[in-house]
Amino acid sequence: MPFARELAAYGDRIALITPEGQLSYRELAERVALTAERLGPVRRLVLLAGANRTDALVTHLAALSAGHPVLLVPGDSESTIRSLTEAYAPDVVARPHTDGTWTLDERHPTSAHTLHPDLALLLSTSGSTGSPKLVRLSHDNLQANAESIAAYLGIDDTDRAATTLPMHYCYGLSVIHSHLLRGAGLVLTERSVSDAAFWDEFRAARGTSLAGVPYTFDLLDRVEFARMHLPHLRCVTQAGGRLAPELVARYAELGRRSGWQLFVMYGQTEATARMAYLPPQLAAERPEAIGVPIPGGSFRLDPVDGHGPGAGELVYSGPNVMLGYAESPADLSLGRTVEELRTGDLARRASDGLYEIIGRRSRFLKILGLRIDPQRIEALLEAHGVAAYCAGDGETLAVTALGDASAQGRIRRLIAQDCGLPPHAVRVRALAELPRLASGKPDYEAVRQLTRPAAEAASDPAEDLVCLYAEILDRVDVTEDSSFVSLGGDSLSYVEMSLRLEESLGHLPADWHTRTIRELRPLTAPVARTPDERDGSVPRRDRGIRSALRTWTSPDSWGTRRTLETGVVLRAAGIVLIVGSHVRIFDIKGFAHILLGVAGYNFARFLLTDATRRERIRRLGRSIARIAVPSMVWITGAVLLTDFYDPANALLLNTLLDQGNDRFDWAYWFVEALVYFLIALTLLMAVPLLDRLERRYAFGVPLALMAIGLVGRYDLLGLASVRPQLSPSVVFWLFALGWAAARADTVRQRALLTAALLLTVPGLFEDQPLRTALVIAGLGLLIWVPTLPSLGPLSTLAGVLASSSLYIYLTHYQVYPYLQEDFPITALLASLVIGVGYATVVTRTARTIRWL
CATH class of the missing domain: 3.30.300.30 (ANL, C-terminal domain)
Structure with missing residues (x-):
């Protein structure tokens, strides 16, 4: 393996740049030689847990340089390591120990297998699934593909590429091989491009090259890659699936403006990594093409029944075509069983000589x-x-x-x-x-037709609800015996859930959140679908947007009667009035205090469920994180970029540290109060006795807490801050009142809460009778009226605003001050739009990292 054996030829040039420091080619060659000596001169099968770390790379290079075949597997998948170890009985297993140190577990002093002399590398054909079917690659395959890639990318010893893809993935491995071949540097990192620390490492290393799959480019958009200053970046490469032509064109243009080139590439593991590339000067005008064969390779098109003479199955020939497949240890003794690669893709060659993929045969x-x-x-x-x-x-x-x-x-x-x-x-x-077809073979077209949403709903409406719950709550364990609360649904997801359920059910029962899907089955009503939904041509994730647009543009939809939960209406109307009052379009205050009651109401409905005490505490902790973390992130940005806030604001400690009486110091009092309440109640609910009391006296406990809260309401202990009506100790009774309202199920209980409301709200806002009346009216609605009439488009709009209300509240302080004097209406609309955008970012991030 020439490039693995000749590392020392590049001397003191930097080979690896890692978080622990730099490694020259001479130092890397020494470590490779020591590991090769340990592996010994007798060829053995080495299973390597791949990772973008020095130990894994040294072991890989050592095995290749000494002629030991490598079975490269994802190092973060225990099930894959276990299944392939069982299937192939490797002679050596190289992986991290539980304490993080690198180990070589030598199971056999000589190989237990007959290993063909050409065999160098075994890679999975299906990611990290642990399939025993592997691709057999030779030393010549690896060397030829590395040389070809280095040639068309123009890699030289001044380049430095970041390991943005896993080592066990053929694309990620090809980045490593092609750069080591030319004496270039590798920025060896396991960080994601969505991590700010990755970009710090990349800039510090003077990185010149980035590689990505389509999902990588989604992440680049999220981190605003287009605005980054990367003075040494020379090329960005893309493979691993089709990137939308519009994205190819956009990134090609971005590269042209920024001084780097975009290389769109096409490949398969069976061809070691790459088979084609699109010359970067053509990316903007021909973004739909895969380009031309790589140096040393060639394509031909084999005719396929049902397709015209200009199209056919794409067949590739070249020195990087695999030896063949292995499905058992016996296959490791085989030589070449494949001369060319039938890709399974349908393609055509355009008049300009570029190849285009038009379908899939395999x-x-x-x-x-x-x-x-x-x-x-x-x-x-x-x-x-x-x-x-x-x-x-x-x-x-x-x-x-x-x-x-x-x-x-x-x-x-x-x-x-x-x-x-x-x-x-x-x-x-x-x-x-x-x-099945008439021949008895599977009818896969019928499989597609029978599983499309219209067919599913017609066959079993309840199963459609299972899909809906799984989609919105991002759960894989949904069954017909699941309910919204049993799946951990909370106030941040119930708005979307309630609106989507009403579309499916025709009407929404008041206790829908506690009913199981099985119990909702009799209520399920067929949903009218547009033709593109019936034939499945609209991806599921786009249907909510399309549905909302149809709702607003269809004249019939304005006559569709709906209902909305009062809590949703209060959240939606409240956030508009709060922002509008801050912009000074109007002066209608009091809704923040109403929303504290709504928060208590939702706390009782979604967090104090029949789940075990431990599960309750877990959900409370998750709810606190989903409020506190995005708030602290946003406010930290405001502290760093403006002079209006102190660090205490970012830590949600302004109320406790009493920073002053400036308007902006107290901007986030609502968030602080909500977080304090939830933390205190989590601690209380962790006490077994109090947990049992709450379950037994569902209305009595919040009523008692409301009575205790009145001590703070009237500041009998002198705990109020310089702004009493914004102090958590003063307003806690409103949160407890909302909690009690959710538990009130008799007229007498509701009347008691109403009396308490009428007696305790007056005097909270001195000389503000309208504000007092508004708080009483809003909380009165929450107590007595579970739902309000609405129309389809208004429900959609209210749902978006309500589900984003916390994030609109967070972000609007950094939006409206710049527009309110000259463009007040624009200030209001911009505040709403940016808050909805931040809500979307937080929701996607939460689903990605799964701890929010």
């Missing part, structure tokens, strides 16, 4: 960036006693299975957990008989 699927083998999923289900056919349908996996509808949720969970797909990307339909 059954391998790319769903949300993951390569999925439907045949392996069928085998997985068969192992669980389920006969099924699987097919791809755009960005979803379609599955028909023998059985009844009650098994659909279990099948979806099995597939989602095994493949790493979100539940909403798996569509399952249980049937009495699997669809």
Whole structure:
């Protein structure tokens, strides 16, 4: 393996830049030689837990340089390491120990296998699923592909590439090989491009090259890559799936303006990594093309029935084509069994000589960036006693299975957990008989048709609700016995859930959040779908947006009568009036105090459920984090970029530290109060006795807390801050009142709360009778009126505003001051839009990192 053996030729040039320091090529070669000596002169199969860290890379290079075949697996997947260890019985297992140190577990002094002399590397064909089917690559494959890539990218010893992709992935590995071949540097990191620290490392290392799959470019958009100053960046490469042509064109233009080039590439593991690239000067005008073959490679098109003479299956030839597949240890003795690569892609060659992919012939699927083998999923289900056919349908996996509808949720969970797909990307339909063609072969087109949403809803409306719950709550364990509260739904997700449920049910029961899907089944009403929804051409994630647009543009929708929960109306109207009053378009104050009552109301409904005490505490902690973390992040930015706030604001400690009486010092009093209340109540609910009391006296406990809160309301202990009506000790009784309102289920209890409201609110706001009356009216509605009439478009708008209300409140202080004098209406609208945008960012981030 020339590039692995000749590292020392580059002397003192920097080979690796890591968080622990730099390593020259001479130092790297010495470490590789020591590890190769330990592996010994007798060829052995080395299973390597791949990771973008020095130990893993040194072991990989040592094995290649000494001729030991490497079985490269994802180091972060214990199940894959275990399954491939069992399947291939490697002679050496190289991986981190539990204490983080690197270990070489030498299981056999000589190889237990017959290893073909050409065999250098074994890679999975299906990501991290642990499939025993592996691609056999030779030393010549690796060397030829590295040389070809280095040639068309123009890599030289001044380049420094970041390891933005996993080492066990052929694309990520090709970045490593092609740069080491030319004596270039590697910025060896395991950080994501969404991590600010990654960019600090990249700039400090004077990085010149970034590699990404389509999802990487989504992350780049989120971190505003277009605005970054990266003076040494020379090229950005993309492979791993089709990038939308509009994104290719946009990034090509961005590169032209910023001084770097975009290389769009096409490849497969079976071709070591790459087969084609799009010359960067053509990316803007031909973004839909995969380009031309890499140096040393060639394409031909084999005719396929049903396609014209200009199209066919793309067949690749070149020195990087694999030796063949391995499905068992016996196959490791085989030499070349494949001379050319039938890609399974349908393509055509345009008049300008560029190749374009127009379809897929093989059954391998790319769903949300993951390569999925439907045949392996069928085998997985068969192992669980389920006969099924699987097919791809755009960005979803379609599955028909023998059985009844009650098994659909279990099948979806099995597939989602095994493949790493979100539940909403798996569509399952249980049937009495699997669809077959007249020849007896599976009818995969029928699989796609039978699992499309219209067919699913027609067959079992309750299963459609299972999909809905799984999608909105991002859960894989939804069954017909699940309810919104049992799945951990909270006030931040119930708005979207309630609106979507009303579309499905026709009306929304007051206790919908505690009812199981099975109990909601009789209420399910068929939903009218547009033609593009019926044929499945609109991806599920886009339907909410399309539905909202149709609602606003359809004249019929304005006559559609709906209902909205009073809490949703108060949150939506409240945030508009709060922002509008700050902008001074009008002067209607009091809604922040009403929203404290709404917060207490939702606290009782979604956090104090029948779950165990431990589960309650977990959900309370999660709720605190979902409020506090995005708030602290945003306010920290405001502290750093403006002079209006102190660090105490960013830490949500302004109330406790009494920073002063400036208007902006107290801007976030509402968030601070809410976080304080939740922390205090979490501590109380952690006490077993108090937890039991709350369950037994569901109305009595919040009533008692409201009475205790009145001590603070009238400041009998002198705890109020310089702004009493904004002090948590003063306003806690409103939160407790909302909690009690959620538990009040008799007229007498509601009347008692109303009397308390009428007696205690007056005097809170001195000389502000309108504000007093507004708080009484708003909380009175919450006590007595569970829902309010609405129209379809208004419900949609209210839902968006209500679900984003906390984030609008957070962000509007940094928006409206710049516009309010000259453009007050624009200031209001901009505040709402930016808050909704921040809510979207927080929601996506929370689903990604899963701890919010």
